[in-house]
Amino acid sequence: MGSFGSLLDGFGTALSPLNLMWAALGVLLGTAIGVLPGIGPAMAVALLLPVTYGLDPTAAFIMFAGIYYGGMFGGSTTSILLNTPGESAAVIAAIEGNPMAKSGRGSQALAAAAIGHFAGGMIGTVLLVLLAPTVAKLAVDIGAPDYFAIMVLAFVAVTSVLGASRVRGFASLLIGLTLGLVGLDQMTGQQRLTFGSLQLADGIDVVIVAVGLFAIGEALWVAAHLRRGSGTAVPVGRPWLGRAELRRTWKPWLRGPLIGFPFGAIPAGGAEIPTFLSYVTEKRLSRHRKEFGKGAIEGVAGPESAASASAAGTLVAMLTLGLPTTAVAAVMLAAFQQYGIQPGPLLFEREPDLVWGLIASLFIGMVMLLVLNLPLAPVWARLLRIPRPYLYAGILFFAAVGAYAVGGEPVDVVILLLIGLVGLMMRRYGLPVLPAIIGAILGPAAEQQLRRALQISDGSLTGLVNTPFSVTVYGVMALLLAWPLLRRLRR
């Protein structure tokens, strides 16, 4: 059992006092960020990208993963108590969780959500341990055409699976690709879109793009529509579950990961679709179908478990193929780039300490999160009382610091602001943000792989489809693109 031995080594890395501290810091920050409105895990990781200048990669990724999982735990607390979910993945938790809280069963809803996240995260991470090395081994000798195919798949998937409008998805992707073009061409040194400026010759740092789109764009958008006198949270006691509830929740907890994990691993937008599917499944299977919509505990337990498992699935795609399927994964990929590490099949061979330390820390972080959230959820809910001006002023503050820290140039703050205004416009007119960030991060890499592949084939376009792997990927892509047409035909 190669991966079991590696996992044990990983626990050795993750259990060092310093890394334990980073994991604890990550889950604390993650839970706080999940509870806080208006700030999601993707924005949080983006704002923390400057730590990559001072931390070693293992510590940074252990912290980022803690934020990712912690954000999910905390997010459901807000949905259940406040009924205004900010993240799409937490929408489902509000449907059943908030009626439960209003009818005095908030503690049960919080417990069902927290244990659901724990179960989903644990099962998902076990699947990650079992599957990731196999996927990496299968993909280990993929070449330039295959990488290019995967990246194009990511572009197609984020634009056509997510969101209501494909045109708007593509517009967003192209904005991202344009941002990625700025700077010196990696292969020839030719200046592109620099307008003779030395500052732009280095390209626009991904930190500035990510922070601008996620943090500045979001803060400005909220500022334009700030809710005066925000809703009050339903007061609750300590989360707990009685025997009758346990009987109703254990099956949804175990079913959730089966739906969540595969959906996390494919580029279908992370937790949004699997939480919905899990909800529908639980509704169909439940013996208390009439309670759905009025506070059925199965409708909290299943989707929350699916959400955390999908996060583990996301990590499979990111670590083994370098394919980001969610916004958080995209920003984590940017962090890998900051370190000059290329996630992909070779990662498991080249950086075993990092990968297995990260995976082991997921198990540890999950236990920490359960301990933090099960008894302390009411304490976390107090964070909701933070005055909104401080919250959004703080986001702008850290965003500006991060942009300045990239190169010590005040002009970077101005570029950050411009990208933030683009992010504001995108939110105003319903352009999804995820395609832009994936375009900016993957665009330059995709171009390089394309040119490398065509160099090998001496310019012949067949060089892009001469491996079984790339043909398969293009087949999947064709299916994705044809899906809405097929559905229309059937009607």
Add this chain to the structure above:
Amino acid sequence: MTGPLRRRLPAAGGVLGALRARSELGVCALLLGVGALVLTDALTMDSVASTRGPVGPRTVPVVVGTALLVVAVALAVDVLRGGRGDAEGGEDVDLDEPGDWRTVALLVGVLLAFAALIEPLGFPLAGALLFWGAAFALGSRQHALGRDPLIAAALSLVTYTVFNTLLGVPLPGGPLTEVL
């Protein structure tokens, strides 16, 4: 195709009302402009730079620029047909209220001031001004002279210390730290 649509637009609002209802066309204009910019930049590139391999530095920008133009037109068609991008919701977002663009303009001003002041004033002072100004713009008036400046100063000093000592990313100290 635009013929019957034009008649459907509100007559009372005149040109201004019609423009406001179709303000999403501004996004198309932006995409069109960026597309033209990317294409011009790509096509005016001097080809002296040695082209390694069959795909030079021009190809991808040409593809992206053309795609931008196509998407701009497609989006314009969608908007004129009555398609609309839904504004994004959120926990603190109240879409029933009209947009408060004055606050946004103030925040933009605060960020620009930060960019201009960080080198002459140093980070601790400029950062504190950034937080205080942003909180003020966002509606924190009650404590604008009491609690807010204290929070701003504390946040700024702690961040300055963390970046300088823990992360090893020097932020400018400015005249304030030189005196101390």
